[in-house]
Amino acid sequence: MPVEPQQSSARLSDDELRTLHAHWRAANYLSVGQIHLMANPLLTEPLRPEHVKPRLLGHWGTSPGLNLVYTHLNRVIRGRDLNALCVWGPGHGGPAVVANSWLEGSYTETYPDVTRDGPGMARLFRQFSFPGGIPSHVAPETPGSIHEGGELGYSLSHAYGAALDNPDLLVACVIGDGEAETGPLAASWHSNKLLDPVHDGAVLPILHLNGYKIANPTVLARIPEPELDELLRGYGHDPIHVTGDEPYAVHRAMAQAMDTALDRIAALQRAARVEGAGERPRWPVIVLRTPKGWTGPAHVDRLPVEGTWRAHQVPLSAVRDNPDHLRQLEAWLRSYRPEELFDAHGAPRLDVLACVPDGTRRLGATPHANGGLLLRELPLPGLDSYAVPVDKPGTTLHEPTRVLGQLLEDVMRSTAGRRDFRLVGPDETASNRLQAVYGASGKAWQAQTLQVDEHLDRHGRVMEILSEHTCQGWLEGYLLTGRHGLFSCYEAFVHIVDSMVNQHIKWLRVTRRLPWRASIASLNYLLTSHVWRQDHNGFSHQDPGFVDHILNKSPEAVRVYLPPDANTLLSVADHALRSRDYVNVIVAGKQPCFDWLSMDAARVHCARGAGIWDWAGTENGSREPDVVLACAGDVPTQEVLAAAQLLRRNLPELAVRVVNVVDIARLMPSEEHPHGMSDFAYDGLFTADRPVIFAYHGYPWLIHRLAYRRAGHGNLHVRGYKEIGTTTTPFDMVVRNDLDRYRLVMDVIDRVPGLAVRAAAVRQRMEDARLRHHDWIRVHGTDLPEVADWSWDG
Incomplete structure (x- = not known):
């Protein structure tokens, strides 16, 4: 004014x-x-x-x-x-x-x-x-x-x-x-x-x-x-x-x-x-x-x-x-x-x-209440300069959200003059490894400051307050009036805004049917500090259920992505920040994570949404797989690849297919979600009659719910979070929830016809490894060396 x-x-x-x-x-x-x-x-x-x-x-x-x-x-x-x-x-x-x-x-x-x-x-x-x-x-x-x-x-x-x-x-x-x-x-x-x-x-x-x-x-x-x-x-x-x-x-x-x-x-x-x-x-x-x-x-x-x-x-x-x-x-x-x-x-x-x-001064005619009329394209840089090099899968590690933070820093810098991008979150920007943005903008703050304070800025565009409701409200108001933004939050506590995101999704669904409402930038969530890596916070900070909540909502307006490494996170974030009229939920880790895909491969894989990692399997295209190991999420991906490695070493004759899912909606029928697969495509990826062992980031029944109409649903066995949590080592979390590599190998042996007897000794070794793990962490307080020092060697 x-x-x-x-x-x-x-x-x-x-x-x-x-x-x-x-x-x-x-x-x-x-x-x-x-x-x-x-x-x-x-x-x-x-x-x-x-x-x-x-x-x-x-x-x-x-x-x-x-x-x-x-x-x-x-x-x-x-x-x-x-x-x-x-x-x-x-x-x-x-x-x-x-x-x-x-x-x-x-x-x-x-x-x-x-x-x-x-x-x-x-x-x-x-x-x-x-x-x-x-x-x-x-x-x-x-x-x-x-x-x-x-x-x-x-x-x-x-x-x-x-x-x-x-x-x-x-x-x-x-x-x-x-x-x-x-x-x-x-x-x-x-x-x-x-x-x-x-x-x-x-x-x-x-x-x-x-x-x-x-x-x-x-x-x-x-x-x-x-x-x-x-x-x-x-x-x-x-x-x-x-x-x-x-x-x-x-x-x-x-x-x-x-x-x-x-x-x-x-x-x-x-x-x-x-x-x-x-x-x-x-x-x-x-x-x-x-x-x-x-x-x-x-x-x-x-x-x-x-x-x-x-x-x-x-x-x-x-x-x-x-x-x-x-x-x-x-x-x-x-x-x-x-x-x-x-x-x-x-x-x-x-x-x-x-x-x-008169005119647009009228409250019912202001373009600020139809923000898509004022929206400008977000100046997003190319991804190659932020990508991590991947000469060989699974041999180097990066913190995915820290890599993303470098991209967000440049987005913040490129919008400094036009001021139409904000990063909001409940006191967790640095905790979530996004602190690179402080190089372009500090944290908005008008109250008292002390010498010990860092990154407070009267004109800052990073916004933190320990109220998820307020963060969500700020960002919704910002988007609805024609700007862009990202909400970063601990995965377990984003549930606080369940009812708010409900209303925003309903708003988007209605406005899609109103020709006079112009499209607005999507509401983008980055959920990190996730269920599998709450090493010091424990059970109170372990809840991956926001994805379940979101996928109950209007399919035309919701998207859920689980990128398995840094480059796939860059690709997914770029897509989400460019999109319109969606609620995009991205679940990604902040802890060191193996790099699986080069930037070019990540782009292709994310565009596909789900695909075979042929370098990780043993089917070699010569025959149909005996079993499919599927995964969605960074920790499940690591455990599936570790399991595939164990199967390659212990049961080399077994034809194993490894499928990674980035876009969870791909599991739904194409009639139910715009990103869903046809039955023909789904059966081609997962097979119609072979066992599928699916390691999933969240609650396992979500995968069953999404795939229940598929021909091969009876062969689908899902491992995920079973509400068993505590303060413990990273690997112990997956063991407690039966998502670990040894349990996945046992699942393969239990479900592939003929293996129960032939591979009984292998199964026993897997069970022994789990028992050895149990004793080891109680003595040493760290994971087994074979787990802590693991890397992919094909």
Whole structure:
């Protein structure tokens, strides 16, 4: 937003007050109409039961407050020529935001059949919460929205994500008082300690206290105002209060509050950008107290409604069947005096539109809420200069994520001028071996610094806070407004954002079907510090189940990759960072890992998604394999290759095929996932009738679930994590979960016909090795030398 205020904080004139009130009344009328009516939108005849929807779905309680905020945002955007976006946090504020979008014209521009007249108003009303229509909350279908209305807890982190690297943008964020009770919202208040007043935009939180959730009072509405002030000041904000239920008085107070807040924001930005101020700004927050269900029925069936929890959803629930309810609904609608707000054709009158901004300044038309319109290609360098040399598979080791960190450093550097790439994570950038990025950008930080601190940077684009919710919210807001990023996290703790990624995937699925929504950069996860290498943290840090969660979601939007070494990680990351409209999950290790494929081979293998490593097997193309050893993940890959080596030495006559899977969705049928294989291709790779021993990074039943329809599923035996963990040596983890090389050789002997007797001595040696391992680590505290010093020698 502009550094200098463009309008003084003068008192509203009577004419301004009248037009603001007209706009607010019109928005309220349209909100009530959407919830209740399917005909007679302008009340040109007495209301009859057949004019009312048979099923009343929607939420009235929060709508009048949201309409008030929208009206007053319109005023300041128009008066100050602001570039603004609003994140609507209350769970079911759909009627209000849709109503205002229709009033300003952005809804009709997006959906031309919903015209800004009587017939269009009828369509607007009928479609709301109606089969074939639109949801009851602020959804992807709503122009100007980047936040699904049911995502309670994430509005403020989304708002901050939108403001990052958008220095001319004001992001207002309406926070419902029910939402304010959630943990994610509570943590996201701390985002102001990382907001750069020079390069980032401003976030104006508007805490809307209407007193109630669905059936209970809200905490922040019931604590004393001085205590609430102390809380908000402790978060680093200066509160401005607006309280009341008399409309004209509230309008005047809200206008004054908005002007005061925006003047303070402009002064803080000027101090940082022009005067070089270095102290952390104390940003304003507006606390808006209005009655729940304001201007709605005061009583229904002799029970109080306005200002109580009964106003939360539909105050009049039996309109079609109860004549008293029908009369109350008509009186309620007529109390807004629609004949003063809409002309004979149903179009909004000029007074109603006096505060509405023009063009893309309208909240429903801002391109920042349709971020794909602003998205630029990410300048990704070629991979060859980062690739590790691989003259022979399995003889050198690198830390895959450290290699990736060098690439990310150059991505960060190449975007320094345009500032449209961020790396986020919960205090783990260096722990995850990505610290090379600090060579191009430090960690965003506006709070106190000490001499011992490292890599803190007031203008940094690496963002760390020990709240996975907040990291996810920042990145979602950043992507939805047209930028790029990566979320790095310990594998076990990414589950904290399960519900958030659910909503983002649903958002992507819906927006793919909306032609006016432009594609956005994918949400990319790098999950490391994974289940098999939690040597010092142990059981609490061992959980590979996020992949299972993701693969339950819309196949068109989710991708899961398990690169087995550094070069395949580079290839997969390059693909993910270039992609659009996906959630990409990459699981890769940070510990030293064998290098298996050259960069050229890695590209081909990752593009294929799953393939035979003929150099690792013994089938030699002369006959069908006796057994297939399959693997997915870095540690399972190493164990499979070690098992293949043992089989080559102990059972040289056995034809072994080694298959590595990078893209887990390749196991699914092509009818179920765009990356899935046909039955013909799957049988060609895994065979239709030979034993398949599959070593998998995560829970073994996922592989069974993905492949259950395949002809050879009965021959599939999967080893993976069985929820057996502790603090122990790396190899002991795989032994405890029966994923180790010796167990895999035993599985081959147990499942290949004829081997049980012929290879009994080999099986016994494998079992002896496991027992020797058990005794060795308890004496020496390290893995067996034959394991610790192992390398691939063909």
